[in-house]
Amino acid sequence: MNRLIQRTFPRGGDSAVPDHKAATEGKPIRSLPVPSIVVIPMLQHIGAPCEPVVGVGDKVKVGQPLGKTQAFVCAPVHSSVSGEVIAVEDRPLVTGKRALSVVIRNDGQDDMVRFEEGDLEDMSPDAIRQKVKAAGIVGMGGAGFPAHIKLNPPKPVHTILINGAECEPYLTCDHRLMVEKAPQLVGGMLAIMKATGASRGIIGIEENKPDAIKQMQEATKGQEQLSVAVLKVKYPQGAEKQLIKAILDKEVASGCLPADVGCVVSNVHTAIAIYEAVVQGKPCYERVVTVSGGSVVDPRNVLVRIGTPIQALLDFCGGLLGEPAALIGGGPMTGPPVLDVYGPVVKTLSGISALSYEEAGFDVNRPCIRCSRCVRACPAGLTPNLLGDYSNRGMTEQVIWLRAQDCIECGLCSYVCPSKRALVTWIKKGKADCAALRAKERELGVSICK
């Protein structure tokens, strides 16, 4: 009977994506031994790449800046090991792209640079931003937007929201951090509030993480300005605008920022990193990565240094059971495929999913039967079946008309499609076409398409 009710009214509505979190949500975070060689890309964020400030043969310590730039949208990168720089060259990333990277051989000493500790009480908002910038904090949920810019919103902000939804299947790193580092998270929230001038902070957690909810409720006890919002399980919910809708019931207009409704949204891991940067002076040289999926022998949450090859992570988790159906850098809904298992862990990598053939599903691209499941599912209120078709055919004008730029690329349309069409893949291509068209318009100074 219970199953019947659950099937009839699945949690999260029509298009509930199973969360697959059971394998790792109860496992404490373990530290990966520091690898012998790390590859640290100069571009781990949205914006301009850093320029290396070290050369081959230089000795570096943990936390020492490796790259800096004067560009506005940028975050410096730091060494994650102590040792010798053995190369500064283009190296492949997990996604198959290549990026200028600093390669360091670990000397095993793990010497740290001295961190400048601070007291949140005494710091001005500007000082907080400076410390965050110096620590190279970026959005660690996957977006990679430099945090110090986010902490300087263009409009007055009254509320900060922490995204503890972690709606992406398989990933549990934020969940574990909320359980294990609740005080640090609260500190991070206070730091963000102080930097942005917000008067309240809310952390939104989906109801499938009761232990995290309990921890956070205890940690925020006695602090009037902080609260915990328990959210229904729903995919996608962690995207900024969807989270604001879920917690505050406000819609951020198309093309606008959360600041337009007086909000700043931050990821759990980012908030903790901000706390560590501001209070302990620790730069961003390590992060927690979830390694999960049916092909992984021993799925775990692992604290890992930036620049560690993915292969070392997989080996730490017992390796893979045969050939996985898909190896993904991140969660299976939004993550890109891993093209190089020797590619490095970067600041934005929240997980590695190695799916078995039983779990994974792929594009088949059978004809659209216009069942409208994608239309009902789309959290951005788009019509993915039409949008996908137009994008696939390069009909950019129609793609713009159907507001492709509002797509959040959550992949739910592809997920629900009974014909297994590659809708989100096509729409991503359509968005790229739109951007190219706009660039062309700017270049020529004309309006090709309204």
Place this chain on the structure above:
Amino acid sequence: MQVRTGPFLRDTVTIEQVMGDVLIALIPTVVAGVLLYGRHALMVVVLSTLSAVLTEAILTRAPLTPKGIVGDGSAAVTGLLLGLILPHTTPYWVPIFGSFFAIALVKLAFGGLGHNIFNPALAARGMLLLAFTSEMIYRTDAVTGATPLWSTGSFSWPLFWGNVGGVIGETSVVAILLGAAYLFYKRHINWRIPVSCLGSAFILALVWGLDPWHTIMAGGLMFAAFFMATDMVTSPVTPVGELVFGAGCGVLTLMIRQYTPFPEGVTFAILIMNALTPAIDSLTIPHVFGVGASHKDRIRGFALTVGIVMVLLGALAVIENNEPRVRPLISDGHYLPMHELLGDPDVDVVEVNETRYYVVRDEEGDPRRVAFIAERNGFNGPIRFLLLLNSEHRIERVSVLKQGESPGFGELITRTAFLEQFVGLDKDSSFTAGKDIQVISGATVSSRAVISGVERALERFDEAFFGVDGPGTLNDGTFLGQAASFGGPLEVEVVVSGGKITSVTILRHSDTPGFSDRAISGMPERIVAANSAQVDVVSGATLTSEAIMSAVQAALESTSVGQGHELELDPEALETLLPAIIEAQGPVEAVSGAAVTSGAVHGAFRDALNIKEGQ
């Protein structure tokens, strides 16, 4: 490992599952149809399904394995749906041909699954309705005839359980709802299209003063709202579009039922909306997150639009003042509450000459009010109608109970304006078509059949109750009669011996060869066999048949007038007739308005010539 693009998780639902669930949802309807109509109905459904599946397998060159032949199951759905919207009496080739048409021309020709513009099953039914009307006749009958007599405008349980009508899948509302509930449970359909379709029809029926429950439950509307309009491929994908689509289907169905000769509008209503689907989709692109009006505003806007459309339609109905078509009283074989009709519980049933008369008698035992059912061959099989006579034995009401005339043409005889012409007439009235009773243009043959049928029914009633001259009173002799026919005058010779008609010979006619042949050869036998001028017409040659009957009647009347009396000849007619005969050295055309005189003169000539030859 193959590198692919995400997302790497997919819902387990597939096209095959969707189609399989639709098939499962149709099981109750099939069961109900077979229970109601028996094995023939089952055969129709099975044949249409098999034919659809095989057509698709052959045309797409699918591998000839069970899995390959079934394919994605969409052909089976189309075939089954088509079978369920065919009349249960249809010949076996209809489902086979219909399924072939649906799959080959409506679906595959447009690019196969997902690419067809029109719902294949409905397009096939539309084609069959237009091209093979007579094979789809029960369809007409089922819908117009499904009205329970004197329906009181309330919920009708028989309609709900399903014991009326003639289309296999459309009769049992409970079976349809069961299947729809399954589809809702499986989330393959949502509430928008069925609710807006049935809701708009219900509201429009209320506005127009029709019976709303009957409107949505009789005929195909209920089945179509859940299984046809919700067809994924041919309906809009946007939520607002679904509401607009459903409302359009409901409104168009009622408009077609009301303003066109087609009895059932839902087929064409949905096909029209199918064609509009891309336009609806592009006009109702949903509100993107963070753009445009709030939820409340959109609901208000939609309600306002629907309201305005409804008011406009209502106004149209009032301005147009279109006379609503008379619904037949009962369906074939169903209970006819004669007591209610005659307004008296004390009804005698008298059976004379195979006609059953329902009679309410006065104190002296004479018939006061009489109702009876008569039949006459029309263009397309028998037309059955009910006659209600008042105390003066004048017609109080004529209703057509059953007819199979062509939709849009002959079928117009069911209109009130036509049938009201008979009110107040009695057996002595003149029933000349086109003069006393206006025939319906485009429905001449059917109108004439009703006119002569009513005339003859009145005569038979008179014979049965007041014993006018029976057949035995005919005088012996050879008589001539003449009547105007299709191609000109028609002349007969009738020989009466022993008080009975022994032979009828057509002497002259100028009707179209081929069409009239059957009447010329068949009618004399029928008249001799019946010993009466009033017999059934030969179908396909109605006009000639009727002319022969009138001519024989004229011949018989000429004797009753002529016997023992001086025949009053028309002197003016004689003046023109005699020289003409001499000039032609044979029979000539009758002088108009003086058929008896002409006939008598011709007879006299012939007799004289016969005597001469005999000598």
